[in-house]
Amino acid sequence: MSGVFKAACVQVNASTHMTANIATVVGLAREARQQGADMVFLPENALMMQWGRTPILAEAHTEDEHPGLAALRALARDTGLWVHGGTLHIHLGERAANRTLVINPDGEIVGRYDKIHMFDVDLPNGERYRESATFQPGEAACLVSLPWGTLGLSVCYDIRFAALYRALAHAGADILTIPAAFTRTTGEAHWHVLQRARAIETGCWVISPAQTGSHANDRKTFGHSLIVDPWGTVVADAGLDPGIIVAEVDVGKVAEVRAMIPSLTHDRPISPRQHGVVS
Numbered sequence: 558m559s560g561v562f563k564a565a566c567v568q569v570n571a572s573t574h575m576t577a578n579i580a581t582v583v584g585l586a587r588e589a590r591q592q593g594a595d596m597v598f599l600p601e602n603a604l605m606m607q608w609g610r611t612p613i614l615a616e617a618h619t620e621d622e623h624p625g626l627a628a629l630r631a632l633a634r635d636t637g638l639w640v641h642g643g644t645l646h647i648h649l650g651e652r653a654a655n656r657t658l659v660i661n662p663d664g665e666i667v668g669r670y671d672k673i674h675m676f677d678v679d680l681p682n683g684e685r686y687r688e689s690a691t692f693q694p695g696e697a698a699c700l701v702s703l704p705w706g707t708l709g710l711s712v713c714y715d716i717r718f719a720a721l722y723r724a725l726a727h728a729g730a731d732i733l734t735i736p737a738a739f740t741r742t743t744g745e746a747h748w749h750v751l752q753r754a755r756a757i758e759t760g761c762w763v764i765s766p767a768q769t770g771s772h773a774n775d776r777k778t779f780g781h782s783l784i785v786d787p788w789g790t791v792v793a794d795a796g797l798d799p800g801i802i803v804a805e806v807d808v809g810k811v812a813e814v815r816a817m818i819p820s821l822t823h824d825r826p827i828s829p830r831q832h833g834v835v836s
Contacts, residue, residue, distance in 0.1 A: 560705050560809050561705065561805060562596060562806055563593045563594045563803055563805055564595070564784060565586075565598065566597075566766035567582060567585045567589065567597055568600065569599075569769070569799050571605065572606060578625075582603055583629075583632050586640070589803055590637075594803050596638060597640055599629075599642055599766055600782070601655070601767075603625075603643030603644065603736070604625035604645060605645075607773060610690050614648070617646040617653040618645075618646075629660055630660055631664065633660045633661065634663065641734060641766075642660060643736045643766065652693040653693070654671040654695070656672075657736065670711070671695025672694065673694050673721070674715050677689050682742055684740060686740075698725055706731035707729045708733075709722070713738060716737070722755050722761070723758070723759065723824075731762065732761060732808065733759065733762065733764070734763075734765065735752070735765040737766075737768070737778075739779045744779025748781055749781070752783050754789075757787075763783070763784070765783045770799070780796060780798070783795075788814050
């Protein structure tokens with residue numbers, strides 16, 4: 558295990574046309590490979606940014622029948638890349654899973670994670686999201702062994718639940734990935750600070766590929782795919798345009814940072830108490 562590799566975030570403005578999205582993602586991943594990437598990370602909804610329960614479920618497939626998954630497995634085999642597939646919509650029946658799949662260079666699926674936390678919110682500007690109407694939440698965290706370290710999986714809205722990342726770090730994660738289709742409204746306010754916070758509080762690398770631009774139903778995403786080191790320093794930021802960022806990830810920095818600030822060894826049980834209120 559070398560502990561050093563080149564990671565690439567693929568940033569896209571995905572449409573409702575899966576065939577076109579596949580071609581875009583595969584082309585950018587091949588470009589990243591040419592720039593020396595060992596592993597590519599795709600954003601949430603990488604191959605389909607559809608809107609609404611009925612259209613999303615109509616485009617969902619089982620893993621065995623998913624044309625996008627077949628294309629990503631072929632990409633891995635053809636290029637020798639490790640491929641983090643962002644999320645794909647996997648048919649489960651009444652609802653779908655918003656599922657991350659990690660693929661090794663032999664084209665084998667070596668990790669699965671279904672997004673746990675559903676984005677059911679009403680934003681001040683009138684935007685309304687109800688992911689739970691379409692997607693079945695996952696029930697388990699997931700770690701994947703890579704040649705360079707251990708990868709903890711999560712998706713987008715998960716980033717607001719710090720306990721998930723603490724648990725992944727305690728379970729052995731050196732690297733966290735947070736593929737996203739973050740709204741422009743929340744992204745402008747919270748994206749960078751949340752990414753850096755998850756890195757700082759765990760001492761992990763954070764790799765977060767993102768959607769960008771305008772999509773179906775006038776949905777707008779924030780972009781700014783990020784690679785953040787364990788100290789919380791932004792190593793690479795993709796800005797607002799579709800494309801790729803590539804950066805060297807030295808997993809050895811995880812131990813260095815955790816030695817300086819060993820907060821993962823200082824956790825203590827907490828029992829909240831409510832004291833009487835004086836009227």
